[in-house]
Amino acid sequence: MLFFAGLLLIPKFSSQALDYSNQDRWLVLPEKVPNFFQNKPMDSSWIAKVDVFYVYPTFLLEEDDPRWNAPAKDEKLQEEILQKAVKFQASAWLECGRLFVPYYRQAHLRAYDSIKGRGREALLFAYEDVAASFRYYLEHYNHGKPIILAGHSQGSTHLTLLLKEFFDGKPLSKQLIAAYLPGVGIDSNEFKQLEFMTKPSAYGGFVSWNTMYETPDTYRYPYWYHNRYCINPLSWDLSPVTSKSAHQGFLYSNGKIYRRCFDATLCQGAVCLTHAKWPINWLAKRYQSLHVGDVNLFWKDIGINSKARINAFFLNELQH
Numbered sequence: 001m002l003f004f005a006g007l008l009l010i011p012k013f014s015s016q017a018l019d020y021s022n023q024d025r026w027l028v029l030p031e032k033v034p035n036f037f038q039n040k041p042m043d044s045s046w047i048a049k050v051d052v053f054y055v056y057p058t059f060l061l062e063e064d065d066p067r068w069n070a071p072a073k074d075e076k077l078q079e080e081i082l083q084k085a086v087k088f089q090a091s092a093w094l095e096c097g098r099l100f101v102p103y104y105r106q107a108h109l110r111a112y113d114s115i116k117g118r119g120r121e122a123l124l125f126a127y128e129d130v131a132a133s134f135r136y137y138l139e140h141y142n143h144g145k146p147i148i149l150a151g152h153s154q155g156s157t158h159l160t161l162l163l164k165e166f167f168d169g170k171p172l173s174k175q176l177i178a179a180y181l182p183g184v185g186i187d188s189n190e191f192k193q194l195e196f197m198t199k200p201s202a203y204g205g206f207v208s209w210n211t212m213y214e215t216p217d218t219y220r221y222p223y224w225y226h227n228r229y230c231i232n233p234l235s236w237d238l239s240p241v242t243s244k245s246a247h248q249g250f251l252y253s254n255g256k257i258y259r260r261c262f263d264a265t266l267c268q269g270a271v272c273l274t275h276a277k278w279p280i281n282w283l284a285k286r287y288q289s290l291h292v293g294d295v296n297l298f299w300k301d302i303g304i305n306s307k308a309r310i311n312a313f314f315l316n317e318l319q320h
Contacts, residue, residue, distance in 0.1 A: 016125070017132035018072060020102060021140075025133070027082055028054075028090070028101035030141075034082050042095045046310050050097030050177065051145045053137060055130055055162075056085035057153030057183065060108040068122040069105045078103055085152070088251055089295040092302040093150050096310060100141065102133030106154055123157065130158040131165065138166075146177045146313055148306060152295050153183035156208070160184065163206065169193045178309045179206035180302065182294035185228040185269065196229045200236035200305055201312040207231040211290040211297060212270045213280075220289065225269035232271060233298040234264040236305050241265045244275065249300025250293075252279055257300060273297070 018025050023032060059080055060070055070077060081103075090101055107126045111119030151159040159181055167173045168191045178197065186196075186208045195205040208229045216225065234242035242264045249257040262276040273280060273290065280297075290297060 017128040018103075018105070020133045020136035024073075025103055026101065027078060027103050028086060028099050030098045030100075033099075034086060036087055037091070037094065040094070044095065046096055046307065047098055049145065049314070050148060050310055051100060051137075051142060052090075052093040052097040052148045052150055053100045053134065054086075054090040054093065055104070055149075055151040055155035055158050056081050056089070056101065056106075057151075057155050058106060058109050059085075060106060063110075065108060068108050068111065068118060069125055072105060088253070088299070089152055090150065091251070092295060092299045093148060093306055095303060096148060096306045097145075098141075100137055102130065102137075104129035104133065104158075123154075126154070127158050127161050130162060134162055134166065138172075142175075144175070146310070147175050148177050148310075149179040149181075151181060151183075153291065156181040156184040160186065160190065163191065163194060167194060173204065176205075177203050177313045178306065180306075181206050181208040182233075183210060183291055184208060185210070185224045187228055196231075197236075198231070198238050201308050203309045203313045203316075207233075207236070209233050209294065210270045211294050212267065212272045213276070213290055214272055214274055216267050216270050216272065217289055221270060228269045230266060230269050230271055232264050232266050233301055233305075236301075238266065244277075247298075247301065248304055250280070251296040251299035259300070261297075 020026065023029065026032060028034060059077060060067060086101055090099060093099065105126055107119065107122035111122040113119060115123075149159050149162065159179060163179055167176055173194065179194075186206070191206075197203070197205040197207050209231050210225050212221065231237070232239050232242050234246040244260045244263050247260050247262060247264075249259050250261050251257055258279065261280050262273040265272045265274055295302065
């Protein structure tokens with residue numbers, strides 16, 4: 001489940017993408033909010049001023065599933081995405097702006113194992129939906145507002161392509177507050193002008209990280225992560241080690257937030273969680289790679305950091 005975005009090139013747009021003028025193609029819109037977000041007490045100070053465009057990770061995982069891409073309509077899959085990705089990932093940005101989550105015909109997990117064959121075609125097919133949804137969003141919803149791009153895993157793969165097509169060296173980059181791209185390996189030559197942000201209040205660029213327990217694994221890490229961009233999500237800089245005292249909150253599957261759960265150590269392309277306490281040390285008995293938790297492990301940290309970048313962005317606007 002660990003991916004390298006740089007193996008894909010932006011496809012030429014075709015008419016096969018979904019029609020995003022149909023609200024059924026969106027999982028979340030400002031006027032279409034999931035039940036579990038409604039009546040949620042929160043700080044709404046930035047919601048009218050900033051937009052958050054979120055792209056979810058891979059849910060087509062079963063080996064015996066013959067499909068290369070999700071269908072145009074799958075209510076069971078859409079509900080799973082809402083109850084897992086939106087509830088436990090996209091929610092990290094809920095207080096940071098108006099939330100937009102398009103449904104797209106994602107590629108099956110096997111696409112990454114055949115990236116030079118049928119898998120590449122499946123991923124680019126999925127990207128055309130993401131790009132079409134973003135075009136519709138820009139034309140009908142954005143109205144010049146600053147943008148946060150947020151994703152995970154396959155979602156970060158597609159956002160990497162989106163950044164190349166719409167932002168990198170283009171006028172729209174002036175509206176970019178930050179792109180959060182966890183769960184992919186991003187190489188140093190991925191973008192022409194967009195920068196990897198190494199200060200917690202920087203804006204206009206991207207951050208990325210990949211989470212391991214204690215030490216990098218010997219299977220995926222050498223190929224997907226080693227020596228690729230990785231921020232420390234507790235300090236939002238390149239601090240080699242950050243103490244668990246800085247950890248603001250892990251959103252667990254029981255809906256509770258746990259603070260000060262682990263130290264974070266940078267390991268040349270991954271962030272390794274050490275001195276972990278429950279429930280992290282319990283989860284780690286099953287997984288060395290904590291890829292599935294790249295976002296919700298740092299759920300509160302992401303929200304706080306996003307607000308810091310938003311504040312810096314608007315402060316600069318005022319000064320100029």
